[in-house]
Amino acid sequence: MVRKGWSFWQGYVVLLALAVVVKAESPYRFFDWNVTYGDIFPLGVRQQGILINGQFPGPDIYSVTNDNLIINVQNNLDEPFLLSWNGLQQRRNSYEDGVYGTTCPIPPGKNFTYILQVKDQIGSFFYFPSLAFHKAAGGFGGIRVLSRPRIPVPFPDPAGDFTLLIGDWFKNDHRQLKAMLDGGHKLPFPDGILINGHGLNGASFTVEQGKTYRFRISNVGLQNSLNFRIQGHKMKLVEVEGTHTVQTIYESLDVHVGQSYSVLVTMDQAAQDFYIVASTRFTDNILSTTATLHYSNSNKAVSGPIPAGPTDQIDWSLNQARSIRTNLTASGPRPNPQGSYHYGLINITRTIKLVSSAAQVKGKQRYAVNSVSFVPTDTPLKLADYFKIGGVFRVGSIPDNPTGQNMYLDTSVMGADYRAFVEIVFENHENIVQTWHIDGYAFWVVGMNGGVWTPNSREEYNLRDAVSRSTTQVYPKSWTAIYMALDNVGMWNVRSEFWARQYLGQQFYLRVYTAVNSLRDEYLIPKNALLCGRAQGRSTRPL
Template structure:
């Protein structure tokens, strides 16, 4: 039975990707999603496990690989996985958020067919429904360069995934019920490193060798700072972009962000603290892991090293110092600087302001005053089957208007091949973090206060980092450029998880009249159908 299933999956995948390059390899995964007891902060919780693991297994791939991931939902509730940073070129049906993909019903399975087309770098996957992310089922994704593509640093002696994030002792069902009742969540209870609490995580190294850490903030609420006692961290990659190799004592990662750093085990042979703490919070949560040298002469000594100042300026200056390595190759052999984004004229400016408030006496969060509510049918399916009444393109304005919060199914219409300037305005006292599915974008500017057209004078139009998740500091703005070269309906959301759950998200509908396979793949033959699309045929 399993053999027949594998053959069927291969044939389905091969037929879908026949229009891509036939020599691109396939990688097959079979994942069982179950509940299980976990104890990351010393108390029993109900976690979401993948093949019995918390966190889930890493996905290791190479540029252009085809990933065939068969997910069996053994829960008593629906389930979906999404792939943070994987662009799903021409294939938003596989994106794994409810706006594009029907959930996997209890007791059923669904096979994701993904291609990591023209991508390299460090990303992660996570469960996208409800508040499942607070229970686990997340893991790292690494996309290596093809052997013939040069990488701007020597192969490291080891390559580690490091998943960091704040965590609650309460089960995800309790947290979700609290949000559903209209209340805010409390401050988290702790921080995890690779699913383990204080002192639980460790990395083994040999003196004199250099290692790569792929770090992702998979948490729910807080920006985090990462550092290793007595070791410098050299930034080399941010969400698929090779960066200038800048050395830092510590690195800030905001919600949803990923990066790669190199460090050399150049200290005396003993154990050293790995430290992660929350940023811009009172109180400050801190956790530690252990960097263990082979033949270590002793345990960690002294207090864990302190982090950077709590002032925003330190973090802002570090963010501005992260630049693209223009001469390095990306997923293709041509240099990353070959695309001169600063010379392209923007065709539209969209200003998005986040806000908090109440609707009918319950806590909600909004973008341009619209608090997103989930439709009864995935937007992509409604679009494909031409089902009216599910959503209205243009149901959210290009600019904030300052009115009270109201609920709607927020969809921005945009033309295929447009070149957008998007400005995120954050007038609140929290650090905001925004992620756009389906794309990478150039972070051309960030500063305090209100954005104006004069702010463009300070844009970095030469070597800004291209990434998929960006922070916006309190009472500040961040501006991005994005080329809309990927047809589909794509989620733009706050990575502050309670906020996105209570409405701080929208969908970008990148549309073309063309039906060419060069622009978009057809709906998958195995697509799950739900809502008003349930009686349609794929």
């Protein structure tokens, strides 16, 4: 099937690629996206935003477990562009991950067709632009992956399903923000908070009294943790980044930057309108914004004070994070219960300790992991690996543990063995909340606490029902420990979700490698892969 607007050869190449990458019985969905600049007014002033098919935020991606998503992206910006898929694991296929370490940028005026499969996944995720600080201009949207009809879900079908993209926002153009960072400076404090691209009272969600609705909440902002709450209503947490959770009731939820949560809310109040609130956490100046929950039979506008939320209470947030646990009896993307994989009984084969830092390098602000501040090369690392191009990166250019060295610049790549089972400890010596994301994987958040991690900290681990997710927070002067089964071959980005820190070096790539050359372990390079840098002029595969 070739969509309107595609050339014959574009469709031909995509279908040939599908013949290799996609099982014949897997459904697939086509998307045609036109990426442009456009005027937006989220905080009441005119800004240049990045639109997808004229929309800010971009359109939702709706899919079902194992669907194949064929997304044709036409870049009509005046600069290169890439989209990445926060939480989608790209099983055996890091070529499609959409970060510069794996995928060549789409040149201005050109298109690229992503071929993704939501293999063995369910849940709530989002996509975003990964280059040149574009994320500060928009280009993001929600992703929902529903369970297949035959797989039981641990709650009744909701009456409706809403995406809520919350995040901090600047009035500055994304180019101005990028110039600040390129000049070695830190960013100022954000100007406001958005809900689905709108500022104060701009977004509205219509519901029917007595019914229950699902809200998928993602923090797509640049740096701030946000607290989310709905006036007069309680929220039942049911899913976190692809894992069905123990169904705990919360009055408000801390959603750290890069994270996604899914809650059920029953419309059990009198017929009127209510505030939906998102506000910053752990900041001296509290920013907040509201949207409207509108009962369809309401004749009364929102009223009363905006419900207050927590502000600087670290212990409150830590205790809430510990309360979020996996529902062991619920099915995930497959019919077997989520608790059938006993991660706590597997022997750890390697411990990696990652310590973040901030410093000046050559008079400019930089950020690092284990003293190494990442700098990109002219060639995506995955392509250099595939074509065996020397001099692009060196495996082992970031150590497993902090060395105490002064910060330095390098294209940091850590090697790892396929099918190893690793423990990773994120340690935060600073006074801010940090958030870390690992592409290609979900991991178990087995522990978090204040102070410095030691081997004795393992006595605190949750080895039974820790939540499995792809993004975790690390509190100030604290540590967070995760377990991860390295079952996905590829080149995977490990990054701070504090976007200025990521841009200025607080990231690296994890090269999960096997010497066995088999489609069982990793797909071939896509036939339509863009080639750039030192890979330019080479051949992917014959058509």
